[in-house]
Amino acid sequence: MIYKNTLNFNKLKSANYSIHLLATINFIFVIILNTTLEITQVLYRLPLHWIIILSNIQIITLLFVSYKYLSKGFITALFFSFVNIIHIYYKYSSSDNPLYVQIMSYRFITILLSALVVMLASKQKKYQKSIEDNGYIDSITEAFNHRYFQERLDLELLRINRNDSTLGTIMIDIDNFSKFNETFSHRVGDHLLKFTSDVxxxxxxxxxxVCRYGADEFIVILPDIKKNQLLQLSEQILTNFNQSILKEHQFNNIKDINVSLSMGFTIYPEVASNRNELISQSEYALHHAKQTGRSNIKIYRDVFNDIRTILSSTERELMTSLRTLLGTVSAKDRYTLGHSERVMDYVIKIGKQMNLDQNRIKILKIAALLHDIGKVEIPQQVLNKKGKLTEEEFEMIRQHPVYSADIVEPLAGLGELYKIIKHHHERIDGRGYPSQLAGDEIPLESRILTVADSFDAMLSSRPYKEPLDYNQAIEELKNCSGKQFDEEVVQAFIMSFNTSEIKENELNN
Structure with a gap:
């Protein structure tokens, strides 16, 4: 251990020496360059317009050295400026050339600008040092850290509320980062984190x-921005990352791992209503993006607001309560809400393909969103258990359709909603639950919900199973047609996907 620490110390010492040596060489180069330019002007009686050109080169280098080396750089700039002023005064003051006044003005302006640059650079370095001293910088990515994010978010929200403006947040996750680390080592993984931060x-x-939010997650705070700008910016980041990573020689062998970015974003106050929702909605949108295919971007979508527009006032009040309840389920099992939204999208596709009327599709949408709400009755450790369930635990899971149906029963005006939800785990062959219904005894909407629910479950990663890809899931639906699933519904579901959608989803996974 002592030997290893000594090696690390020697490496650090060597690195610091190299940085110091490089800075010294840069400084000496600037001195030599300016000395050469000055001697050239003294030894040769150059026309004033050439003097101006050489002076402009000197001005640029002197401003650079002032910014880079602060007081030492300013003294250097001051010295060369005064030498040049004296030289020009004695050599050209008797001349009637109007450029004489111009070049003298340049020199005095250089002194003033150098002083201003030193002042601003010093202020910037003090600010940077205070941030580092307070522990706000992540050492690997050089982005701000989680602590800084929490404090800065509060400050930005105060400013946004005062100015009646907007605030966006984008949460970004590196897809397959764990696999990347296992394959290439944590050292290369750190390079990938820094590369991602820079992109x-x-x-x-x-x-x-931009702040580092987790092991492989970043979060970006974006003041005074619109929703469409958030999407555009997210797309630019994703495109830049996917293009740039292919050009990085240290990541030449990553094609098999499919490293990319998934992103979720939201905006305050248009969608999120407080700081906690800004964070939770971004997290949820990111989770949704990863569930629907990696290398993906999702904005937080409040599906309850979509549904509320098609309900009566009494039903809307009940839906508000159900939303809170589903939020409780989502807190116990983050998979549930995203899963329900995706199932809702699938049942709409199937319903349209089977030419169901708008009212039946409306009820299907609500059933899809609420079909797992009964999981609120099931302990979290059972929902997220990685190992095999006990008989007692499995019986709890089998009861969730009944729990869900009982919870939504007050929505009496929505026709068959109760039955649709209660029977969405029945099987065509009669071996399902809770009532062992078979064939046409199962409501058509329940059969539709079963296919959509099962398909999304196949694609999803859960604590107890690995996901299938799209082709595998489609094959599983076909293989189980006539046994677990209604053949007509499966056929309609497959037909509702066009080839481009399936190919796109395969690429995203």
Whole structure:
């Protein structure tokens, strides 16, 4: 251990020495360059317009050295400026050339600008040092850390509320980062984190703030932004990342791992109503993006608001309560809400393909969203258990359709909603639950919900199973047609996907 620490110390010492040596060489180069330019002007009686050109080169280098080396750089700039002023005064003051006044003005302006640059650079370095001293910088990515994010988010929300503006957040996750680390080592993984941070920063505005949020997650705070700009910016980050990573020689062998980014975003106050929702909605949208295919971007979508528009006032009040309840389920099992939304999209496809009327599709949408709400009655450790369930635990899971149906029963005006939800785990061959119904005894909407629910479950990663890809899931639906699933519903579901959609989803997974 002592030997290893000594090696690390020697490496650090060597790295610091190299940085110091490089800075010294840079400084000496600037001195030599300016000395050469000055001697050239003294030894040769150059026309004033050439003097101006050489002076402009000197001005640029002197401003650079002032910014880079602060007080030492300013003294250097001051010295060369005064030498040049004296030289020009004695050599050209008797001349009537109007450029004489111009070049003298340049020199005095250089001194003033150098002083201003030193002042601003010093202020910036003090600010940077205070941030580092307070522990706000992540050492691997050089982005701000989680602690800074929490404090800065509060400050930005205060400012946004005061100015009646908007605030967006984008949560970004590196797809397959764990597999990447296992394959290439944590050292290369750290390079990937830094690379990702740099790509994100390159696409942001000066007022945006990128922070490292988790092991392989970043979150960006974006003040004064619109929803369409958030989407555009997210797409730019994703495109830049996918293009740039292919050019990085240290990541030449990553094609098999399919490293990319998934992103979720939301905006305050248009969608999120407080700081907690800004974070939770971004997390949820990111989770949804990863569930629907990696290398994906999703905005937080409040599906309850979509449904409320098609309900009566009494039903809307009940839906508000159900939303809170489903939020409780989602807190216990984050998979549930995203799963329900995707199932809702699938049942709409099937319903349209089977030419169901709008009212039946409306009820199907609500059934899809609420079909797992009964999981609120099931302990979290059972919902997320990785190992095999006990008989007692499995019986709890089998009861969730009944729990869900009982909870939504007050929505009496929505026709067959109760039956649709209660029987969405029945099988065509009669071996399902809770009532062992078979064939046409099962409501058509329940049969539709069964296919959509099962298909999304096949694609999803859960604590107890690995996901299938789209082709595998489609094959599983076909294989189980006539036994677990209604053949007509399966056929309609497959037909509702066109070839481009399936191919796109395969690429995303």
């Amino acid at each position: 994100i920063k390159s696409e942001l505005r000066l007022i945006d703030i």
